[in-house]
Amino acid sequence: MPLPHTEAPGYLVSNLASRGVRMTRQRRAILGIIETASHHLDAAQILRKAQKQEPEVDRVTIYRTLSLLKRHGLIDELDLMHLQGEKHFYERKTPREHVHMTCLRCGRVTEFESRLFDGLKKQVQKECRFQIAVARMEIGGYCSSCRA
Amino acid sequence: MPLPHTEAPGYLVSNLASRGVRMTRQRRAILGIIETASHHLDAAQILRKAQKQEPEVDRVTIYRTLSLLKRHGLIDELDLMHLQGEKHFYERKTPREHVHMTCLRCGRVTEFESRLFDGLKKQVQKECRFQIAVARMEIGGYCSSCRA
DNA sequence: AGTCACGATGCAACCAGTTGCAACAATGCG
């Protein structure tokens, strides 16, 4: 499922720069890759792509950059129900958070926006007096084409 | 937050045995620990407790038993927003699934049941024609005592 | 009780992600 290209190219770079974050060759490469990604990427894929531009990049730098983006709320980290080992997937934060459904048979990932999801978050904020920073809802099961 | 002791002792053992799963010394020890746990445990804690009963148990056996329980839908695996590294926590499956909120400051974990959560799952099943096996909603943020 | 098939175990080696630390380089200032 391709992600929509809602932001101008360079958005992550300029957003971070405007917050006083230093721009290095490595970061520029990594941010560009995440920005122009057409689907969910894992850390190893980002590393491989980044090394095509900057062969010296270390995987540690990938993880540190991803963690920087998480801290600034610019990407979301997904487990996708640990379908493939323990690795994580990353996507640019979209204006509306959505549910991720992973098919346990074919591995396809579907996204779903719902007013109930938004409502549930509001309810937690209000009834539990809990200030939400990140909310993640992930579902594992069987998609319509894989059901018996 | 203590978990309620809703099931008779030996429930996991007899449940699995009735499905034709072999019972070994190691499994009996691990299942007993999970059953009588008064809070969310991680794999390392389960290993340490199990080795008090059966000193020869290997961590691999812990992970394989946890994965067995997941496959049979008898426990839920939680990330708790990766608050502490990459480790996971485990809890017996309760009749009603609930949301887990983790405070990013004090680390406290709160559980919350909501009709909106149940409704959201129903909506996914119906509108996305997606048959749910596991649903996990985790929230990271700041609890009422930790908010500015 | 004795035998046997096959599932479960432990070990070693591996994958994903994190941390401590010394060397390095992006920015701000003169």
Next chain:
DNA sequence: CGCATTGTTGCAACTGGTTGCATCGTGACT
């Protein structure tokens, strides 16, 4: 423009979790 500050990088070593494989032991059948 050159320099100092301080954040960033790469390396090595580590933690948490998984996999392949030879050995072991459960539970079924006699």
